[in-house]
Amino acid sequence: MPCIARRARPLVLHGTLTTFRRRCGKPACRCAAGEPHESPALTYTEDGRTKTLTLSAGEVEEVRAALVRYESAREELEDAAREGIAALRSRRGGRT
Numbered sequence: 785m786p787c788i789a790r791r792a793r794p795l796v797l798h799g800t801l802t803t804f805r806r807r808c809g810k811p812a813c814r815c816a817a818g819e820p821h822e823s824p825a826l827t828y829t830e831d832g833r834t835k836t837l838t839l840s841a842g843e844v845e846e847v848r849a850a851l852v853r854y855e856s857a858r859e860e861l862e863d864a865a866r867e868g869i870a871a872l873r874s875r876r877g878g879r880t
């Protein structure tokens with residue numbers, strides 16, 4: 785896919801916004817004994833596996849909007865599919 789076409793398209797994402805918690809492994813770090821480090825993250829499924837992508841704070845709103853974009857596109861597609869079934873059915877109804 786050409787790069788320009790990809791950039792022209794608004795970001796679309798299928799996944800879930802979560803908070804990723806981890807201990808960095810440094811023995812002197814506050815996370816060793818206390819609260820783990822937290823960062824916003826996106827979990828998504830790829831090849832049947834759940835993956836996590838950590839996000840910068842600045843990316844969260846962009847990702848949230850991209851998730852909404854996916855959901856509304858999917859709803860539109862499902863509506864179209866329901867209309868497709870209804871159209872097929874009415875065609876059958878008209879014939880009998």
Ligand SMILES: [Zn+2]
Nearest residue numbers: 807808813815
């Ligand atoms: Zn740490």
